[in-house]
Amino acid sequence: MPLNPGRLLMLAVLMVMLVPDEAARVVSGDDGGGALCAGQTVCVGGPQRPCYKMAYFQDVSSRVAFREAVQACEMDGGSLLSIQSPTEQRDIENLLGGISDGDFWIGLTRVDQTEPGNSFTSCPQLYQWTDGSVATFRNWYLDEPSCGGEACVVMYHQPTALPGLGGAYLYQWNDDRCNMKHNFICKYKPGESTNQLQPPETRQAAFLTPTYVKSPVCMLLLYIVIPTIPLLLLILVASGTSCFQRISRR
Template sequence: MGIFLSGQKVCFADLKHPCYKMAYFQELSSRVSFQEARLACESEAGALLSLENEAEQKLIENMLQNLTKPGTGISDGDFWIGLWRNGEGQTSGACPDLYQWSDGSSSQYRNWYTDEPSCGSEKCVVMYHQPTANPGLGGPYLYQWNDDRCNMKHNYICKYEP
């Protein structure tokens, strides 16, 4: 049984689009912290996923849906993306504005789940992927974003510029 179910890069026919890699680990013990995920992407000349707009968000959602078709073995497990917040002791009002993309992207696109980001000690962002969870106030815990503690262990998505 392979632990690393999905590590292949997905590229598109034209060379104008980035390539992506979904790193999904069925074994919880194999999942990684934000920094480990960031370094893993950078070690392959990529970066943790930055999202430019809703079209790119939908593209990633479609790729995850293809990964999670019945029988693939992929179930719950959030994915780190490259959004994180720097700085200590910030007032919560300013907090959402303090998030930045680790690859230097200036994209202002955000897809927070209801009541997120909660800020505080949670500084690194995941894309929810919990198909078996009961929906919350903001609907299913699927594809929207949540800030989490950076040392939590998750899957991750890399992006490789053309």
């Protein structure tokens, strides 16, 4: 699906924000302290486990649609988050602790029901991971997926919301319209993200001594830079219009 220039600019700036200003952080499987900082690469458990980056926007208007989230992760060398098992689900929950309200796109979407062989398939079975994973683990909220016009999946993250019939709106999955705007999480195959950031000897040493570093600066940059993009575009258009009018009068 083609993107208009404004959304392309948003993705370009988003890519800059996704690039961390320091090496990937490695946390042991038992480390539950702290929260994943936006734009920071975190690897859980060791070199054979995936790494993750979060794109979190406090300004709701700066969040992105499902397809934009997929493209942003692919442009950064990863893919929109797929969750393979209850263990990985718990890892993600631990990394998101302490973050304010805001659901996250994950890479699960419903395939076209008109495809051959799908005519007698129940709706929940039509959901597939965008990275090609065949994992069957699911963590749906009560009575989800509701299907209909909602074909893309978010992970609930609304810690301040009142619980519903299925409990708190926290970490369970819900199908949503693909053009809705949400945060998202990118996932990187073992070694891919850290290979770009650290030499082999440094990477090996990091896995031998797991650490977790809280770095609120990168999240503050997201809060400040991304929301100002519409204003910058407005100033640019106004300046161009003014220059054109001056030239036309000559």
